Amino acid sequence: MEKLKIVIKKYWKIYLAALVISAVCDLIGTVKLNIGVGTLTLFPMVFAVIFGGLLGPDIFKVFKTEECKIGGSLVLVVLAPFMAKMGISSGANLAKLVSVGPALLLQEFGNLGTILLSMPLALLLGLKKESIGACYSINRDSNLGLTTDIFGPDAPETKGTFAVYIVGSVIGTVFISILASVVASWNIFDPIALGMASGVGSGSMMTAAAGTLGEIYPQQAENIMIMGGASDMLTGITGIYMGTFVGLPLAKKLYAILEPKIGRKNNQEVK
Template sequence: MDVLKNWKIHIIALILAIISELIGVKKIPVGPGVLLFLPMLYAMILGGIISWPKLKMIKAGEMKHATSVLSLLTLILVTKLGVIIGPSLNKVAEAGFALSIQELGHFLGTVVLGLPIAIALGLGRESVGATFSIDREPNIAIIAEKYGLDSAEGRGVMAIYICGTVFGAIWIGLIAGFLAAMHIFHPYALAMGSGVGSGSMMAAATGAIATVFPEQKEQILMYAGASNLLTTIVGIYFCLFVSLPITNYLYKRLSPILSPNRLKKGGASQ
């Protein structure tokens, strides 16, 4: 309860939110791609600046309070996801196999490719939280509930979440635009691929694809929206029952090979 009574943290968060919303969404075309800057990015950068220890605007104890509040808010997020999932189950059935199978692509990209690299770079249990998914809001909720955000896994998931917020929309907007301009993939396939479970990333990607294929803009938005919805609904269960257990299993097997000394030193969260 003391955490909730820390009005300084709440007031600062409110001010940052107001400033970020006033700045608004900014789009900068770069060739066929687009740089998309969203309010969440501004809030992240401003929050990083004011929490710089040398400025002494926010103390270490207050940062811990903010972490505790974030853990509470993930419970609200899980509830919201549950409310969304129920009424949307019929849309999942209508969308078909092609959209549903895309979650396998997320798994291959993050776990199969990302986990060995993370371990080789010296990450311990942080690599589990960082690579079991693309680490957006639903995935943070899974890690927060299972391990807590103060754990090594929690640090890993939050690190990738921040990177995704800062660089994700920029990167996917550029790469989607350039892939669309190369005319290698069908625009509908690119649209489905842009639904990675992040509204900001989807907006950046679809904006770039629609710029290359303006006559198919409505269909692109439709497929991207359905894809994003499925990633949110199917992805949360896929990550919980498939990705996370497999990531834990692979971590145990790969750590002695790729980072022999890390397994002895690192945390033992299970």
């Protein structure tokens, strides 16, 4: 209890800012914009991330870097009740999960499709071996540990993974919530399929995407959360094996094929 009082006294600005930002963003509500390729739906969470970033050490400097790190760690605390509710809902709807079991398992192979898109872009942007670590997965905690273990902490592959890890931590939830709203506006995918696609292996990103889809399809909100949670759980379990035995070898092979053709000249070779 004494430690809790010390923490509250030291970081009271964070709690106050969170309360004010939450109230302001709730008043703003949901904003929908037609951007040509679809409807861009901005939810209060997106505005909260933007406002929070403006208060950081790089712009208005209301908060120091240490305080920002504390704020980031509190995200897991806030998500914990939601994740528990999602787990209970998944257990109560086990029959639904079983009925789409093969699809949940096969969707993990769909995650590998991003390698085919991201690798050429990375090479065109000038990345070298960093592209292998950056492109083979969504690059969350387990993936960072995997590339560090395989290539070493100072390897370019690990640097690529770490770069995407940082970017994903900063704008991942905003990006995926916007992406979910745009894709949903196309009306070509089933809401349940979109919910399954939300389970990319990051709890916060899954929550952002599934929450956005739940707002767009309120009649399917519960099922979207159930499928998203189950998909995210399976991705977390199988993702490390998929990355080790499929993702990384595929990224290395694709790098070896594409780098001489579209990459900038260098003397590096894939080991």
